Amino acid sequence: MLQRIRTAPPRYWLVVVVVLFFAGFPTVISSFQAGQWALALILAIAIMGLNILVGYSGQLSLGHGAFMAFGAYASAILAHRYKMDYLVTIPIAGLLTGMVGFLFGVPALRLSALYLALATFALAVVMPSLIKRPVGLTGGVQGISLPPVVVPQLAKDGFTMLTGSAMTSDQWVYYVTFAYALVLFWLAWNLVRHRAGRAMRAIRDGEVAAAASGINISGYKTLAFGISALYAGIAGSLLGLATGYISPDTFPVSLSIQLLVGAVVGGLASIPGPLLGGIFAYFLPIESNQWVPTQTWIPSQIVATVVKAGPAVTYGVVLILLMIFAPNGIVGLATAGYNRLRRRLRGAADRESGHIPPDPQTV
Amino acid sequence: MQEFLQQIVSGIASGGIFASLALALVLIYNAMGLVNFAQGEMAMLATFIAFTLVDHGVSYWIAFPVTLVVAFAGGILVQRIVIRPVERAPILTLVIVTLGLATLVNGVAGFIFGYVPRSFPSPFSAQTVNLLGAFVSYRDLGVIGVSTVVLLLIYLLLQRTTIGLTMRAAAHHPEASRLLGVHVSWMLALGWGLASAVGAVSGIMVAPILLLEPNMMQTIIIYAFAAAVLGGIESPLGAVVGGLIVGVTVNLAGAYIPFVGGDLQLAVALAIIITVLVIKPNGLFGRPSVRRV
Amino acid sequence: MSALLELEDVRCGYGPTSVLHGVSLAVPEGGIVSLLGANGAGKTTTLRAITGGLRWLGEIRFAGRSLRRMHTEDIVGVGIAHVPEGRGILTELTVDENLKLGAHRRKDGATAVRKDYDRVFEYFPVLRERRNLSASTLSGGEQQMLAIARAMLMQPRLMLLDEPSLGLAPLVVRSIFEIIRTFNQADHVAVLLVEQNARLALEMSTDAYVLEVGRVAVKGASAELKGNESVRRSYLGY
Numbered sequence: 001m002l003q004r005i006r007t008a009p010p011r012y013w014l015v016v017v018v019v020l021f022f023a024g025f026p027t028v029i030s031s032f033q034a035g036q037w038a039l040a041l042i043l044a045i046a047i048m049g050l051n052i053l054v055g056y057s058g059q060l061s062l063g064h065g066a067f068m069a070f071g072a073y074a075s076a077i078l079a080h081r082y083k084m085d086y087l088v089t090i091p092i093a094g095l096l097t098g099m100v101g102f103l104f105g106v107p108a109l110r111l112s113a114l115y116l117a118l119a120t121f122a123l124a125v126v127m128p129s130l131i132k133r134p135v136g137l138t139g140g141v142q143g144i145s146l147p148p149v150v151v152p153q154l155a156k157d158g159f160t161m162l163t164g165s166a167m168t169s170d171q172w173v174y175y176v177t178f179a180y181a182l183v184l185f186w187l188a189w190n191l192v193r194h195r196a197g198r199a200m201r202a203i204r205d206g207e208v209a210a211a212a213s214g215i216n217i218s219g220y221k222t223l224a225f226g227i228s229a230l231y232a233g234i235a236g237s238l239l240g241l242a243t244g245y246i247s248p249d250t251f252p253v254s255l256s257i258q259l260l261v262g263a264v265v266g267g268l269a270s271i272p273g274p275l276l277g278g279i280f281a282y283f284l285p286i287e288s289n290q291w292v293p294t295q296t297w298i299p300s301q302i303v304a305t306v307v308k309a310g311p312a313v314t315y316g317v318v319l320i321l322l323m324i325f326a327p328n329g330i331v332g333l334a335t336a337g338y339n340r341l342r343r344r345l346r347g348a349a350d351r352e353s354g355h356i357p358p359d360p361q362t363v
Numbered sequence: 364m365q366e367f368l369q370q371i372v373s374g375i376a377s378g379g380i381f382a383s384l385a386l387a388l389v390l391i392y393n394a395m396g397l398v399n400f401a402q403g404e405m406a407m408l409a410t411f412i413a414f415t416l417v418d419h420g421v422s423y424w425i426a427f428p429v430t431l432v433v434a435f436a437g438g439i440l441v442q443r444i445v446i447r448p449v450e451r452a453p454i455l456t457l458v459i460v461t462l463g464l465a466t467l468v469n470g471v472a473g474f475i476f477g478y479v480p481r482s483f484p485s486p487f488s489a490q491t492v493n494l495l496g497a498f499v500s501y502r503d504l505g506v507i508g509v510s511t512v513v514l515l516l517i518y519l520l521l522q523r524t525t526i527g528l529t530m531r532a533a534a535h536h537p538e539a540s541r542l543l544g545v546h547v548s549w550m551l552a553l554g555w556g557l558a559s560a561v562g563a564v565s566g567i568m569v570a571p572i573l574l575l576e577p578n579m580m581q582t583i584i585i586y587a588f589a590a591a592v593l594g595g596i597e598s599p600l601g602a603v604v605g606g607l608i609v610g611v612t613v614n615l616a617g618a619y620i621p622f623v624g625g626d627l628q629l630a631v632a633l634a635i636i637i638t639v640l641v642i643k644p645n646g647l648f649g650r651p652s653v654r655r656v
Numbered sequence: 657m658s659a660l661l662e663l664e665d666v667r668c669g670y671g672p673t674s675v676l677h678g679v680s681l682a683v684p685e686g687g688i689v690s691l692l693g694a695n696g697a698g699k700t701t702t703l704r705a706i707t708g709g710l711r712w713l714g715e716i717r718f719a720g721r722s723l724r725r726m727h728t729e730d731i732v733g734v735g736i737a738h739v740p741e742g743r744g745i746l747t748e749l750t751v752d753e754n755l756k757l758g759a760h761r762r763k764d765g766a767t768a769v770r771k772d773y774d775r776v777f778e779y780f781p782v783l784r785e786r787r788n789l790s791a792s793t794l795s796g797g798e799q800q801m802l803a804i805a806r807a808m809l810m811q812p813r814l815m816l817l818d819e820p821s822l823g824l825a826p827l828v829v830r831s832i833f834e835i836i837r838t839f840n841q842a843d844h845v846a847v848l849l850v851e852q853n854a855r856l857a858l859e860m861s862t863d864a865y866v867l868e869v870g871r872v873a874v875k876g877a878s879a880e881l882k883g884n885e886s887v888r889r890s891y892l893g894y
Contacts, residue, residue: 054455058455060455060458062400062458062462107637107640107641110640110641110644111640111641111644112644113454113455113458114396114397114398114454114458115592115640115644117398117400117458118398118588118592118636118640119636119637119640121400121462121588122585122588122589122632122633122636122637123633125581125582125585125629125633126585126629126630126632126633129626129627129629129630130627130630132626133626133627253581254466257462257466260459260462264459310470310474311470312466312467312469312470312473313466313467313470313471313474314470315463315466315467315470316463316464316465316466316467316468316469316470317463317467318463319459319460319462319463319466319467320445320460320463320464320467323449323452323456323459323460323463324448324449324460327452327456525756525760528749528753528756528757528760529757529760531748531749532746532749532753532757535746535747535748535749536744536746536748538709538740538744539740539744539745539746540746540757541727541728541729541732542707542728542732542738542740542744543732543744543757543758543760543806543810544729544732544733544760544761544810545729545757545760546729547729
């Protein structure tokens with residue numbers, strides 16, 4: 001055991017540090033901030049779902065906000081109408097959304113990447129008006145208010161024992177979200193390392209070749225859709241838990257775009273990417289909105305506009321610049337930098353040993 | 364019967380608007396195999412330019428062509444600055460770039476013009492005229508007229524001029540066209556300019572109906588998607604026919620199917636998109652495509 | 657006298673694989689030069705390098721002017737017509753539109769173009785008949801004729817032909833080659849001909865180069881190569 005720990009590659013240590021950080025730091029930040037970080041983690045979960053679909057299986061969805069909406073409403077309806085415990089509804093909502101995603105994946109098989117993008121985008125635009133229609137079930141435009149979050153006694157006691165202060169509902173929500181994020185990221189990591197993940201990547205990189213090597217293309221593509229939707233559904237459900245109220249306006253098209261921004265910023269086809277992406281996508285508009293009003297030299301009218309239009313402008317610019325200059329996102333940049341550093345170090349070593357690295361191709 | 368006819372005429376009017384935007388989508392699809400998700404937002408921004416001109420006392424019929432010229436130049440600029448660096452990137456990247464462009468343009472419009480809906484002038488009166496027993500508004504007729512003229516002009520440009528010929532050549536066979544001396548990259552830019560101008564027409568036509576604000580085109584672009592997909596996304600004629608069919612269908616469904624009503628018309632468009640894509644992905648006029656390996 | 661087209665030690669390739677390892681050749685004004693060699697020797701790549709289809713090292717000069725860093729569309733503009741591998745027919749367009757594209761950058765006026773049209777239709781009467789049909793309806797031989805006719809309308813000083821005989825019936829090939837020769841003599845247009853059919857190419861051309869894995873293995877007057885048994889055996893395969 002000790003031996004295994006000692007020989008673990010450095011990235012395992014990085015994972016341990018990150019997990020400990022996320023587990024510990026709600027105890028040092030305010031309850032309100034913990035609530036914010038919960039929302040960032042919720043986005044990260046949904047983005048991981050999107051990442052599995054886009055990054056690993058090569059299918060583009062511009063409508064993942066719609067799957068979040070489905071998960072959120074599934075939970076809310078179960079909790080509100082059927083008086084189920086909200087915590088119990090979360091996995092149910094995830095599975096239901098996963099099933100819907102799986103079903104959606106079947107017709108999606110017949111679509112080219114472009115058409116799929118188009119159809120899912122249309123879905124994201126139409127979703128709010130679809131939600132409004134069954135008023136009896138969804139509460140129409142009014143939405144659904146959820147019962148207040150109750151922190152279980154056990155969690156309260158444990159938290160007090162560790163930190164000496166009482167646990168707020170925001171902190172509780174944070175830990176629930178954190179637990180889900182932990183499990184879902186771990187599952188994603190396992191998924192992409194093993195058979196299914198390899199198959200998906202093979203399909204992404206070339207369907208004909210993948211089919212030739214005996215991979216069940218439609219099976220894995222719909223599976224990716226299902227898993228991806230499951231993540232989005234759980235994220236949506238958690239979003240309901242965190243905000244206590246959902247309505248059609250909770251899930252506008254811009255949510256889907258926010259998810260896409262997060263996925264791209266963090267880096268597609270990477271496991272840490274969605275975490276970074278979630279944090280970025282959540283805090284960017286908030287930070288810019290908090291920063292601008294503090295600037296007294298900007299007239300208040302402009303401030304109001306910036307607060308409303310700012311995130312869109314920033315998201316747009318970020319998407320375009322990233323696609324042009326760093327299509328692999330933050331993780332891609334970091335990896336490239338790390339590799340270059342290592343190559344430089346090794347190149348230097350080679351020079352000492354008198355071995356000249358081969359000339360780069362001139363053409 | 365009379366009401367039915369009226370519904371059809373106003374469906375055709377909306378169809379003309381959808382057709383213009385769909386045609387813009389088709390132009391860019393033909394040029395580079397890409398659906399421009401920013402087409403609607405670009406049209407919205409152009410409409411704001413027209414609004415500003417009219418607001419400053421410029422006559423509508425001067426503001427209109429001036430806006431089209433500005434939109435044309437803007438389209439070229441967008442292609443040169445934003446699209447060209449990723450021209451050869453995978454389709455996924457290109458789609459994300461246009462989506463980023465859509466978000467950016469939307470934000471910029473909100474930034475400059477704010478989010479308060481504004482009424483946009485229409486040069487046509489809202490009065491109705493009795494046409495074959497149906498009361499049809501001059502406004503609908505005007506929209507139909509303008510759309511027809513624009514679509515006809517585009518047709519003539521593409522089919523009857525040398526520049527149109529080189530644009531079509533560059534779109535279909537960039538490599539072979541280059542060997543014939545066609546400046547393919549500029550043809551792409553021209554395609555973007557043209558698409559942007561045609562899209563602007565749809566924005567200017569729809570603004571008096573919907574009120575002008577940054578999110579005005581968000582639903583129209585979905586109808587245009589439906590129109591383009593229905594027509595077969597590479598066919599200009601298909602875009603026009605698809606636009607008309609979508610316009611009339613959506614209008615009739617809204618008027619006569621109680622379940623659809625006013626607020627699920629957009630869902631009808633979604634249904635059209637998904638049905639066509641699943642059952643007949645080449646649409647009405649598209650040629651069956653060879654699946655690229 | 658310096659040649660119309662000169663390649664000096666041209667090296668290039670696709671990505672990391674290099675295809676030409678230093679090719680030098682010259683095409684004199686108004687001459688016909690054939691470029692022979694086995695599949696994969698680099699014949700098509702040579703033509704693509706000339707019209708800027710890929711980047712190269714060394715030097716390529718046309719009429720004394722270096723073609724370095726020039727874009728394909730501008731190279732074509734200075735008087736090189738390239739009929740590429742696979743003919744480069746725009747099948748979405750009509751026959752007439754294809755021809756129009758050939759002439760679209762000419763600046764010598766509509767009358768001159770119309771005269772050339774008549775001449776081209778004289779060479780290839782079938783194209784006049786099919787003028788308004790989609791180019792996709794043409795047979796392989798007719799498409800080849802269209803490609804050559806279109807190249808003629810570009811009013812070039814040099815024509816690059818990439819395997820015009822490929823997939824065509826021998827009789828059709830004969831007549832196409834006859835027309836190319838007529839055109840060459842009438843308009844003093846130089847031709848660089850890439851061919852698998854070495855016998856035919858040597859009959860047509862004044863000079864010939866044989867490429868072998870990206871290098872010029874043999875060069876000389878066509879008549880000489882034709883008579884050289886060992887060259888014929890080892891490189892030309894007949």
